[in-house]
Amino acid sequence: MTARQFVFPQAGDDLATLAARELPDLADAAQQLLSWNLHLAARRSTGLLPSDVVFTEPPPAR
Amino acid sequence: MLDLVIRNGFIVDGSGLPGRNGDVSIKGGKVVSVGGRAGEAQRVIDATGRVVAPGFIDPHTHYDAQLCFDPYAFPAIEHGVTTVVPGNCSLSLAPLRIDQRDSFSRMFRLIEEMPEAAFDAGVDWRWGEGFGGWLDALEQNIALNVAPLVGHSVLRMYVMGPEAQSRAADAAEIRAMADLLRVCLDAGAVGLSTSFVDIDEHYRPVPSRWAAPAELDALSAVLGERDAVLQIVHEFYDTELTIARIEHLAELSLRHGITTTLSPLFHTNGNNTGVQRVMAAVEAARARGAAVWPQVQTRPIDISFTLEQRSLMLLTMPAWWKVASIRDHAEKLAAVAAGRDALVAEMNAMSRRPNGGLGAGGFVVREVVHARNNDLIGRNIDDIARERGTSHGDTVVDLALDEDLGTWFIRASIGHDNSPVVGDLLAHPFVHVGASDGGAHVGSFSTFGDTGYLFSEFVRGTKSLSLEAAVKKITLDPASIWGLKGRGLLAAGNAADVVVFDADHIGRGPEIASNDFPGEGVRWIRRQEGVDSVVVNGEVTWSADAGYAPEARAGVIATRD
Numbered sequence: 001m002t003a004r005q006f007v008f009p010q011a012g013d014d015l016a017t018l019a020a021r022e023l024p025d026l027a028d029a030a031q032q033l034l035s036w037n038l039h040l041a042a043r044r045s046t047g048l049l050p051s052d053v054v055f056t057e058p059p060p061a062r
Numbered sequence: 063m064l065d066l067v068i069r070n071g072f073i074v075d076g077s078g079l080p081g082r083n084g085d086v087s088i089k090g091g092k093v094v095s096v097g098g099r100a101g102e103a104q105r106v107i108d109a110t111g112r113v114v115a116p117g118f119i120d121p122h123t124h125y126d127a128q129l130c131f132d133p134y135a136f137p138a139i140e141h142g143v144t145t146v147v148p149g150n151c152s153l154s155l156a157p158l159r160i161d162q163r164d165s166f167s168r169m170f171r172l173i174e175e176m177p178e179a180a181f182d183a184g185v186d187w188r189w190g191e192g193f194g195g196w197l198d199a200l201e202q203n204i205a206l207n208v209a210p211l212v213g214h215s216v217l218r219m220y221v222m223g224p225e226a227q228s229r230a231a232d233a234a235e236i237r238a239m240a241d242l243l244r245v246c247l248d249a250g251a252v253g254l255s256t257s258f259v260d261i262d263e264h265y266r267p268v269p270s271r272w273a274a275p276a277e278l279d280a281l282s283a284v285l286g287e288r289d290a291v292l293q294i295v296h297e298f299y300d301t302e303l304t305i306a307r308i309e310h311l312a313e314l315s316l317r318h319g320i321t322t323t324l325s326p327l328f329h330t331n332g333n334n335t336g337v338q339r340v341m342a343a344v345e346a347a348r349a350r351g352a353a354v355w356p357q358v359q360t361r362p363i364d365i366s367f368t369l370e371q372r373s374l375m376l377l378t379m380p381a382w383w384k385v386a387s388i389r390d391h392a393e394k395l396a397a398v399a400a401g402r403d404a405l406v407a408e409m410n411a412m413s414r415r416p417n418g419g420l421g422a423g424g425f426v427v428r429e430v431v432h433a434r435n436n437d438l439i440g441r442n443i444d445d446i447a448r449e450r451g452t453s454h455g456d457t458v459v460d461l462a463l464d465e466d467l468g469t470w471f472i473r474a475s476i477g478h479d480n481s482p483v484v485g486d487l488l489a490h491p492f493v494h495v496g497a498s499d500g501g502a503h504v505g506s507f508s509t510f511g512d513t514g515y516l517f518s519e520f521v522r523g524t525k526s527l528s529l530e531a532a533v534k535k536i537t538l539d540p541a542s543i544w545g546l547k548g549r550g551l552l553a554a555g556n557a558a559d560v561v562v563f564d565a566d567h568i569g570r571g572p573e574i575a576s577n578d579f580p581g582e583g584v585r586w587i588r589r590q591e592g593v594d595s596v597v598v599n600g601e602v603t604w605s606a607d608a609g610y611a612p613e614a615r616a617g618v619i620a621t622r623d
Contacts, residue, residue, distance in 0.1 A: 002346065003306040008275045011230060039300060049267055050230040050274035051258055053297075053306045 071109030117144025117559030131184030149211030179581020204617035253291030286318030325357030409455030485526025511570025567592030
């Protein structure tokens with residue numbers, strides 16, 4: 001059992017920069033990333049925290 | 063002559079091995095012999111027909127504040143608890159600068175649900191700023207042992223000031239935190255606690271959540287130097303995030319040779335596979351050689367609340383939270399009347415949440431102020447609302463106003479109440495029994511009696527654990543995980559922390575309201591059932607016959623190996 005692939009934000013990251021780095025070939029990468037990280041969508045006013053887990057792949061099928 | 067002999071008991075020594083009959087003898091605060099027939103002693107406890115076990119260790123508590131004004135952490139000791147680990151979830155009372163006390167106190171009171179009046183009246187900050195000073199002050203007046211964690215949030219506050227809650231630390235600040243952590247560990251901290259979930263009274267993430275992974279890595283390296291423990295409170299409501307945290311903990315454990323623990327891990331019927339997946343991740347971490355211990359509490363989740371004080375139940379409802387935060391009663395009443403529409407709407411919205419079940423309709427009237435409402439006790443809001451033809455929100459507000467806001471409601475069995483499943487989880491060799499939250503959430507539920515419940519529900523009830531296995535889970539296991547030197551096992555030379563109990567009757571009493579804290583406010587407690595005597599470092603600190611020994615202060619700061 002391994003976790004879904006995830007990263008931590010780097011200094012100065014917001015979701016757009018992180019998405020551009022992690023998903024460079026994906027259109028609307030930031031929106032896609034947000035849809036995979038609903039824990040971040042729920043508190044968008046705070047922005048990314050340095051300790052946030054950001055999943056870079058979709059949730060497993062149920 | 064010996065100081066104390068516990069005569070003719072059934073000795074369950076904490077090792078997990080089968081119990082055996084015999085005596086336990088004590089002198090100078092240490093165990094002298096275990097088994098056989100001991101010699102004469104100044105005091106003898108007849109344990110015929112009773113279990114004699116090591117004192118229980120509670121690894122997840124927030125007694126930091128309560129211990130400042132209550133050396134017994136009442137009523138923890140009477141349940142057999144002789145050692146507690148406070149300072150969890152990134153919050154400890156030290157190290158903290160004088161000008162940070164107010165902001166820290168607000169954070170602690172909110173997150174740990176400690177009534178403001180009790181905190182302010184009971185915490186006198188007599189130790190100054192440093193961690194060692196706090197431990198020195200504590201050790202002068204404690205009746206049970208304390209194995210304290212230092213909080214990551216306070217380390218950040220001490221080093222970074224207000225910016226601890228707005229940015230990542232730079233390299234110099236990380237070095238300063240690492241140095242400060244060394245000082246705290248050398249003073250007696252058993253480890254570091256951090257939080258990935260908590261917020262302050264302004265809904266801002268607590269300081270530890272602003273730490274980049276490099277910071278936690280540097281602090282973990284210090285823990286590795288001192289063979290200390292890392293505790294985290296993770297996103298326990300989300301399986302995927304929990305598994306990610308476990309993977310991160312495993313990396314830290316392997317890189318720095320540290321023991322890590324995450325708390326809490328709950329089971330809910332709505333997510334049956336979640337716990338299985340989390341435990342699979344723990345097993346995978348174990349297979350790699352990492353020490354990652356999920357903490358699992360024994361009790362089901364029930365939350366009580368009233369509009370008289372803030373509660374976890376109201377945290378996600380801003381209008382209710384605002385009203386409950388008002389201290390002046392007349393002002394609060396006026397706010398309920400003026401804000402009725404918003405309060406009703408929030409409560410009704412809760413009832414419409416897809417996974418909310420009955421939502422607010424599931425709240426049960428627990429206690430009423432007026433005798434004319436006695437017939438409502440035990441009925442849920444949905445039932446009362448149907449009878450009255452009102453919405454859930456209107457029903458709650460009507461009742462609260464009718465009772466001058468004094469009504470108590472309870473939402474019972476929110477989760478973690480499937481005993482066969484929870485029992486199997488508790489019995490898992492990689493599960494650390496804990497997460498009581500002792501000393502916290504005092505107005506929402508009782509954090510006392512989890513140890514008794516382990517025996518009543520999971521030894522006698524579901525039979526998920528043998529008596530010996532259950533004792534080991536709350537004695538030698540936590541002592542080993544936390545590296546508590548000479549505790550958790552009844553053996554010659556070890557600390558004489560002992561509990562004598564009736565295996566057929568040990569349990570937890572009913573949850574009752576108590577007004578015993580300083581200042582106003584109610585807290586929920588449970589008294590012991592089936593415990594006969596509790597000995598802390600050789601001193602009989604509580605007994606069923608005599609209650610709490612008024613001068614008993616044998617507690618110490620429990621040291622690591």
